[in-house]
Amino acid sequence: MRPAARAGGLVLALVATACTAAPPTTPANAPQGTGSLADVPAVSARALPTVVKVLTGGGNGSGVIYTADGLILTNEHVIRGASSVQIAFADGRRSPGTVRAVDVATDLALVQTDRRDLPVARFQPQLPVIGELAVVIGSPLGFENSVTAGVVSGLHRELPGSASETQALVDLVQTDAAISPGNSGGAVVNSRAEVIGISEAYIPPQAGAVSLGFAIPAATATDIAEQLRTTGRARHAFAGLEPTQITPQIATQLRLPSTDGVIVAATVPGGPAATAGLNPGDVILTADAQPTRRPEDFLGVLRRRAPGDKIALTLRGPDGQQRSTELTLTDRPAFSQ
Structure with a gap:
């Protein structure tokens, strides 16, 4: 595992893995139908093809297919220090990828592959509802196409003490769906298989936590991705x-x-x-x-x-x-x- 960040006494793990293996508010336009665990098989079948494994020389993480012409959205800390990576797709194929643009402030990055006609993830523009279904898809500890499920536990989460380490750990979606090393950059999806967040971090059990995972909201991820795609940098x-x-x-x-x-x-x-x-x-x-x-x-x-x-x-x-x-x-x- 890559080194964990310390946040106000908490040990906070950014969820890429090494080869060594204020009260929240509910949006007024919240979607109807929050889903249940019975929906997980159908949700997984729809969303799995849009999630990939990202391999670098130092470890692996996950990513989400952003465009049909091979653009992959992932975390910056997954590809940090690399200019080229390997992308493993859900259909078993692999393709080389080139890091196209990064944004350290939000911990997001775009990787370009040479594959075309890919299944594209759908992103929900508004915040999820607290208590609705949350399905995490990625490659924890290198296990590709892994699925865990839970609910959205909170919104607008800021990790205490994280400001001294990184600005990426603010305004996050919290979930109790298991997030582990290697999930970084993967998808958190709702009952309609729409991406509601990009897996970012978790507080490990040794810190006294049980099922505390965090994701970058989909609206933030797509806003930054579009800026990186069109200009190569994000404005903050x-x-x-x-x-x-x-x-x-x-x-x-x-x-x-x-x-x-x-x-x-x-x-x-x-x-x-x-x-x-x-x-x-x-x-x-x-x-x-x-x-x-x-x-x-x-x-x-x-x-x-x-x-x-x-x-x-x-x-x-x-x-x-x-x-x-x-x-x-x-x-x-x-x-x-």
């Missing part, structure tokens, strides 16, 4: 600040009333935060009226915004006074990708 909202968790030590040192909130550790000169009047030492209490108790909360709000959007912030300054301001997001510059 940029606030121009370094959000940091308030530890008890920091709270004591700065005489803060609690550890709730995101402290601004630094700002980028001339960036959105500096332009809006934010300074190191300011504490972000809310973003667009949503409490920001930890950096992952702030990054989750940021993930759902685009360059040019404005976000309303409630701040507490070093003097203890609260104030409100509006910050205009820009496109993330290349140096911070």
Whole structure:
């Protein structure tokens, strides 16, 4: 297994495998018919042909067929450091693949193969419903065409402490369907065999977890995939600040009333935060009226915004006074990708 990430004391595993083998909300336009375990055989038969195994020199993961002309969507950490890979299809055939574009911020990548007329995965554009059927398809530990099933356990999940490791682990779909090393980049599908998420990570049992897996929402995955496909890079909202968790030590040192909130550790000169009047030492209490108790909360709000959007912030300054301001997001510059 590749090294696990530590997130606020949790050991969080990004689910590629080595050769050594705030309350969630339900969308108003939620689909009807959430499915049951009785649907799994039919769902699997429809979805399995659209999921592949991705092999690199250092291990393997999974992927989803994005276009009929051989474009595969997977996780960036699956193909990290590789320019070429091997793709194993559900029909038993293999094909070489070339890494076409990657986006580290969302942990997504596109791989181009030379196969054509492939079965294409269907993606559900809206968020799933909590409690609906979730079927995970991929190649855990190298076992191709593996299926596990459960339900969607939560939405808008941010893993505590993950902001210090990666920005990819925010605004995720949670499921209790088993996700294991090698599932990375594979599909989480609903009762209509539509992709509702791309498998991303899980918290392993040694961390005290039972069936805690996470996936990138389908809408995020397709948005990034289209940007990578058309321009070779993805645009992300940029606030121009370094959000940091308030530890008890920091709270004591700065005489803060609690550890709730995101402290601004630094700002980028001339960036959105500096332009809006934010300074190191300011504490972000809310973003667009949503409490920001930890950096992952702030990054989750940021993930759902685009360059040019404005976000309303409630701040507490070093003097203890609260104030409100509006910050205009820009496109993330290349140096911070």
